[in-house]
Amino acid sequence: MFDSKIQPSNDRGHLLTEQSNPRSTQLDRLATTDLVKLFIKENRFPQQAVAAAANELTAAVDAISDRLRQGGRLFYLGAGTSGRLGVLDAAECPPTFCNDPSLVQGVLAGGSPALLRSSESLEDLDESGRDDLHRHGFQTGDCLVGITAGGTTPYVLGGLFHARSIGALAIAIACVPSDQAPLPCDIDIRLLTGPELLTGSTRLKAGTATKMALNILSTTVMVRLGKVYGNRMIDMATSNGKLMDRSLRILRDLVGVKREQGLALLASSGGSVKLALLMKAAGLSRDQARLVLEQHDQHLRAALDSCGVTLTQL
Template sequence: MTHPGTHSGSTPDVAAGLDDLPTEAWEPGAADLDLRPTADLVALMNEQDATVPAAVARSADRLTGAIDAIAERMQDGGRLVYVGAGTSGRLAVVDAAECESTFSTPPGLVVALIAGGAAAAASAQEHAEDDEDAGRREIRSLDIGPADSVVGLSASGRTPYVVGAVAEAAAAGALTVAVTSVEASELGALAEHEIAVVVGPEVIAGSTRLKAGTAQKLVLNTISTVVMVRLGKTYGNLMVDLVASNAKLRDRVRRIVRHATGAGRDEVDAALEAADGDARVAIVSLVAGVDATEARSRLVAAGGVVRKALG
């Protein structure tokens, strides 16, 4: 087994052994795919997609362990860094960006590195995934250290860019997590936490943007959402730490405060005005029966966690 931080080399034979990977397997039952009517193809895609949640559920224990470890480090000020190439990288970019809009995470707290850089998020840069040294360099450029968590995403578990990044992160003492679609992968051997969601052959052989991509999206949703719950970004199942930057979000904030407090519309609007639109301040003010200044003070003492601020 390869140990964290010991992997070396920047130009591996990435084609070697691909025939043996579940992600590259051919599904004989779909050999007549191009001859089937559209309705059959829609049904087939739906049937295949329906198998993915069960595959993720089989990794629940591994997910739990990784999430608890990530949350513990983030509670101490660490960052969450995703690394991926192609579809994996684009999914990572989406999840990192949505942490800012959903949970008001400051820029740089949840970061996504994608092979080929920002341009690869909009236009495929598939050649970039073979550059292991680039993965290492980009981890070093973030000054990754023991407080941070690095999650590498690779359906095959062997993408050089991701392998290099995770190896570099491990050498720097960061928490490392591998999210793959194969067991006992090279990437999994490098990481402290291996989350292998084995979804089997794709409808179109080797097209891992399908079931494998869906599995990664579900895993990323789970990681970021549960970590943010653990960090106190919610009150019950309400996202109370969000920036109301448009009309839709301002209306959402009003509904959140109403649900959390049971207060009427006028009372909620007055509390939000006094709170400068901050749902957390308005909730603490209304539930505890204190003014906005006292509510802010309680939230500061509670690290921004509404439940703690309410005692």
């Protein structure tokens, strides 16, 4: 039922994400096979959109990495699909990179309940974005990635304004051109995926491109922070059978230990794959290996080089 009290703050019909896609004007008349083929064809656009934003993504990775090295944190802020994607990316960092959950945080309009039940009306409150950041202890040394597909979400705009006002790093991700929806930010990432097949449904191409961009941001930042060796996630948590098996395969592949030896090595390293690799390769105790890693900013490759050791099996 239409609520006459809800009025749009401005006419958003001009936005790229709200326009009608000429390739789907007969969507309801297509055979299922043609529907599927059309969706597959349209899903090429997110890849192209992300590729076009490579320079901005690069700048964001370097800027975020610098802040995190100095003790800052990374926050994603959004409403609806955009916010849920930020929460998803943040939640997947600790098991993948064994970082403290506070290092990367997803802030969603409506909080945890909005993950399961839509609360999109809350996105119209610009002060809520600022207030939610306050509640999470957002500070000057931190980084904010404000995610708003259409570029006009007051909740995200409020958060970005607040980030800039206190000198924090403000990064915006939107799927409309900057002239359609300017955003207050230091780095402006535009993922221009075009009109959706289902008009205005930005959980489709816009959501796909946003997920791709967040994958790039968080993973590449963690690479820069030394949580990866080659293409192995050497700082992951051995918190379940799958991750333990992966850890043992890494030890097998890089330092040539069998399963039982790997289990003993992980036990002696306190469950740290990175420490275990350095201990085995350089013949160090856990305390010695920890000290060497500290001296090289937790980068395993630099630590190995300082010991004159190379993992030749990679």
